[in-house]
Amino acid sequence: MPRMKTILLAALLLVACNEPSNTGLLGYVEADYIYAAPVSAGRIIEVVVKRGDSVAAGAKLFTLDATDETAKRDQAAAALEQAKAKLADLQTGDRPEELAVIQAQLDAAKASMTLSVPRVERRRTMVKTNIVGVEQVDEAEAALLADRGHIAEYTARLAAAKLPARADQIAAAEHAVNEAKSALAAAQWALDQRQVTAAAAGRIEDVYFRPGEEANAGAAVLQLLPPSNLKLRLYVPEPELGRYKIGQRLAIACDGCAAGQTATISFIATAAEFTPPVIYSRESRAKLVHLIEARPDDTALPWHPGQPIEANPVP
Incomplete structure (x- = not known):
């Protein structure tokens, strides 16, 4: 038991x-964790946070060297200004100096015609009394016709010079301006990415790179915990x-x-x-x-x- x-x-x-x-x-x-990384490789020139820091959303975390991106942005901005100037030139017609040249040629043709008209009348009268021959009358009439032709030519050229370019040329220039705007936006975006900001508010848990080091594209530079x-x-x-x-x-x-x-x-x-x-x-x-x-x-x-x-x- x-x-x-x-x-x-x-x-x-x-x-x-x-x-x-x-x-x-x-x-x-x-x-x-959120791992903050650059979209393109580069040398880190500044890290503004340290381990344990609390950051707000959008706060700057680190910056990469942006010399190349700045130059490309400036180049794209200059190309845009050039495209805009070309479009404006096509929309306004010839320059005032070019219009002045055509106007002077027109004035000269009109002045010549003021002499040709009485010359023809005089020679028509003089041929009746055999003072001049028929050939001289024909020469005077030919000169009058030439002056009238010059006046018509220069009048048409002046009117055409004041017109803008053809519609297809203007459309091509407008497309060039839009393309330059897109190129500038892309260059500005690439420049903005050289400064990495916090995707959300949180605490910095770790920092993997220091200023002066090279970071590859997509390589985490620091660790953030919202x-x-x-x-x-x-x-x-x-x-x-x-x-x-x-x-x-x-x-x-x-x-x-x-x-x-x-x-x-x-x-x-x-x-x-x-x-x-x-x-x-x-x-x-x-x-x-x-x-x-x-x-x-x-x-x-x-x-x-x-x-x-x-x-x-x-x-």
């Missing part, structure tokens, strides 16, 4: 040791999965944390997995669990990625 009591006591102790403790869901804080990118990774045993749903609030506890912290479940994995080794719990070890992600309700609290946490459903 004493031996039976000993066996029963040992069995009860074994069951008590294997019974999972009511510690809630175990997990840790994780973060989705508070909204914090999340809690929790693991629920498969038998208890039905207790949790998206939108449910959880009470969060951690070492050194203030009481009353909560989070809202934002994701529940459909596939099961084994408990990750970072969850140090004898009861959870080697069990099949489902991942749950929750977003802290108060992102202003000092959450730290990698920090172990415990969660329980809010009653």
Whole structure:
């Protein structure tokens, strides 16, 4: 009989040791970092933030050398001005100096005609008395016709010179102006990218480059953590999965944390997995669990990625 009591006591102790403790869901804080990187390679000339700084959205983070981009922007601006000048020239016709030359030629032709008309009349009278021959009359009449032709020519040239260029030439010049505007916008964008700003408000978690170093395109220069990118990774045993749903609030506890912290479940994995080794719990070890992600309700609290946490459903 004493031996039976000993066996029963040992069995009860074994069951008590294997019974999972009511510690809630175990997990840790994780973060989705933003990595600030240049769109093109270059030498870093300035880093205005340091590790641990809090920055606002749009704040300057670092600057790359922009000598080449500045020259290309200035070149594109000059090309635009040239295209605009050519378009304006086509729309306004010839220059005043060119119009003055044609006007002077027209005036000279009119002055010549004022002499040709009486000369013809005189020679027609003189041929009747045989003072001049018929050939001289013909010469005077030919000169009069030439003056009239010159007047007609210069009048037409003056009118044409005052007209703008043909419609197709003006259209081509307008396209050239639009193309130059696009080239200037692209050059200005490339210049603006030499100064990298914060995509969101947050804290600088790490800085990988220093002034004077070369950064490749797409290479992260620093690491930024917006508070909204914090999340809690929790693991629920498969038998208890039905207790949790998206939108449910959880009470969060951690070492050194203030009481009353909560989070809202934002994701529940459909596939099961084994408990990750970072969850140090004898009861959870080697069990099949489902991942749950929750977003802290108060992102202003000092959450730290990698920090172990415990969660329980809010009653």
